[in-house]
Amino acid sequence: xxxxxxxxxxxxxxxxxxxxxxxxxxxxxxxxxxxxxxxxxxxxxxxxxxxxxxxxxxxxxxxxxxxxxxxxxxxxxxxxxxxxxxxxxxxxxxxxxxxxxxxxxxxxxxxxxxxxxxxxxxxxxxxxxxxxxxxxxxxxxxxxxxxxxxxxxxxxxxxxxxxxxxxxxxxxxxxxxxxxxxxxxxxxxxxxxxxxxxxxxxxxxxxxxxxxxxxxxxxxxxxxxxxxxxxxxxxxxxxxxxxxxxxxxxxxx
Amino acid sequence: xxxxxxxxxxxxxxxxxxxxxxxxxxxxxxxxxxxxxxxxxxxxxxxxxxxxxxxxxxxxxxxxxxxxxxxxxxxxxxxxxxxxxxxxxxxxxxxxxxxxxxxxxxxxxxxxxxxxxxxxxxxxxxxxxxxxxxxxxxxxxxxxxxxxxxxxxxxxxxxxxxxxxxxxxxxxxxxxxxxxxxxxxxxxxxxxxxxxxxxxxxxxxxxxxxxxxxxxxxxxxxxxxxxxxxxx
Numbered sequence: 001x002x003x004x005x006x007x008x009x010x011x012x013x014x015x016x017x018x019x020x021x022x023x024x025x026x027x028x029x030x031x032x033x034x035x036x037x038x039x040x041x042x043x044x045x046x047x048x049x050x051x052x053x054x055x056x057x058x059x060x061x062x063x064x065x066x067x068x069x070x071x072x073x074x075x076x077x078x079x080x081x082x083x084x085x086x087x088x089x090x091x092x093x094x095x096x097x098x099x100x101x102x103x104x105x106x107x108x109x110x111x112x113x114x115x116x117x118x119x120x121x122x123x124x125x126x127x128x129x130x131x132x133x134x135x136x137x138x139x140x141x142x143x144x145x146x147x148x149x150x151x152x153x154x155x156x157x158x159x160x161x162x163x164x165x166x167x168x169x170x171x172x173x174x175x176x177x178x179x180x181x182x183x184x185x186x187x188x189x190x191x192x193x194x195x196x197x198x199x200x201x202x203x204x205x206x207x208x209x210x211x212x213x214x215x216x217x218x219x220x221x222x223x224x225x226x227x228x229x230x231x232x233x234x235x236x237x238x239x240x241x242x243x244x245x246x247x248x249x250x251x252x253x
Numbered sequence: 254x255x256x257x258x259x260x261x262x263x264x265x266x267x268x269x270x271x272x273x274x275x276x277x278x279x280x281x282x283x284x285x286x287x288x289x290x291x292x293x294x295x296x297x298x299x300x301x302x303x304x305x306x307x308x309x310x311x312x313x314x315x316x317x318x319x320x321x322x323x324x325x326x327x328x329x330x331x332x333x334x335x336x337x338x339x340x341x342x343x344x345x346x347x348x349x350x351x352x353x354x355x356x357x358x359x360x361x362x363x364x365x366x367x368x369x370x371x372x373x374x375x376x377x378x379x380x381x382x383x384x385x386x387x388x389x390x391x392x393x394x395x396x397x398x399x400x401x402x403x404x405x406x407x408x409x410x411x412x413x414x415x416x417x418x419x420x421x422x423x424x425x426x427x428x429x430x431x432x433x434x435x436x437x438x439x440x441x442x443x444x445x446x447x448x449x450x451x452x453x454x455x456x457x458x459x460x461x462x463x464x465x466x467x468x469x470x471x472x473x474x475x476x477x478x479x480x481x482x483x484x485x
Contacts, residue, residue, distance in 0.1 A: 153310055154331040157324060158389050159345030168344065172335035249334045252371035 037219040045219035055227070062193050062204040063231060065121070069128025070189045074182050077133045081140020081178070082170055098137060106131035106188065107195045119200030128192045135184035143177025144170055176250045179243050183236055190232040261286050261425065262307065262393055267315030269299070269306050276302045278449040284393070284425055291428040291436035294446035295484060300429040301328070303446070304395045307427070324391030326399045330382040332370045339366040342384045356384040359418060376407040383418070393425045400435070409465060412439060420462060433480045438468060445483055453483060
């Protein structure tokens with residue numbers, strides 16, 4: 001294989017080196033084996049969870065929560081961002097309130113959400129949606145308020161339709177910013193799903209880590225952690241690919 | 254009804270101020286139906302401001318009598334990057350199919366109808382911008398230095414092509430440019446904007462249809478010199 005093709009796989013090298021070092025450190029008792037189980041043991045735990053079907057169930061539950069919460073938060077965030085970005089009176093009346101809420105660390109609302117909604121699905125979707133709302137809102141707001149005036153002027157000479165103005169000009173013109181906001185939203189949604197499942201749940205990756213902790217199964221905890229990291233990265237990757245395919249012009253604006 | 258108020262443009266004694274300072278002052282301008290007029294002036298003399306006032310984008314003092322439908326071709330085209338050629342041209346049209354095909358063929362972009370602006374050349378984007386403006390069927394088209402950013406070769410081609418379309422459509426056009434040559438070549442009348450108002454106008458008597466060769470004509474060059482002297 002030519003050298004420049006091999007370069008594509010360079011990122012694997014540090015990962016391999018890390019795994020090898022980890023294995024060596026663990027089996028040589030350089031570190032406490034029960035606190036740092038070797039990669040082989042973590043892999044066995046992964047296979048065990050996979051075989052029992054338990055892992056698939058947890059992944060399915062968490063991913064569903066992330067997607068549903070993200071969609072709810074993003075939908076409200078985009079609508080609010082476009083309105084505050086384009087309509088001065090709405091901006092003046094709502095933005096300061098949103099900025100106050102935005103400064104809360106989103107995980108801090110979880111005890112309150114449990115008091116309000118219990119530990120069911122509503123509580124989790126609310127927590128994730130609430131946390132995802134703010135980055136989507138602020139980015140949509142910036143995108144909508146920074147639309148070059150000539151697009152709006154051009155549209156105003158071509159149509160008087162309010163629908164066309166909002167959905168064919170303001171929304172697409174803000175899309176690159178909305179996408180940036182949703183990518184931050186994805187990262188936050190993964191944090192929130194983990195924390196809200198940790199706080200009270202009967203399934204999900206957060207729950208898996210939580211019960212593994214109680215059972216002192218550190219290998220399983222590490223599996224949960226790696227799964228969460230993997231899906232966080234893959235979700236962002238898939239989202240970016242979908243945006244590129246569906247809206248190829250966003251990178252050219 | 255007074256013809257001037259039906260389809261022509263009549264700007265009377267308008268003043269436009271930015272931050273308390275007058276950019277345009279006591280400016281008068283009249284355009285006859287089907288006329289092609291060009292405004293020349295140095296950068297920053299208020300050419301774009303005048304078009305913005307006529308289009309109703311900015312406040313002004315004085316009166317502007319204009320038809321209800323005005324089309325604008327902007328300096329940077331303002332073609333929507335998120336819509337393909339087809340959807341850009343039919344933007345805002347209710348019954349778009351017939352008009353769309355007519356203008357796609359007119360601007361010779363039928364084979365690019367599904368392309369996005371980022372896939373087009375500067376000249377093609379300009380053609381989309383004009384087709385979009387024409388498709389909305391305005392009575393007057395304001396053009397704000399549309400070819401300023403194009404290379405000389407493309408610019409020549411676009412000018413020729415604009416004249417061909419104007420011959421067919423006979424829309425009233427107010428064309429703003431800083432190129433004296435472009436103004437003389439395209440227009441029936443060249444208006445010189447200087448010191449906040451139209452200072453002089455030149456009637457251009459070259460026969461239509463015009464070819465690019467007239468740019469080398471002795472009288473063309475002479476006229477160009479006269480206007481340049483006035484501007485400087």
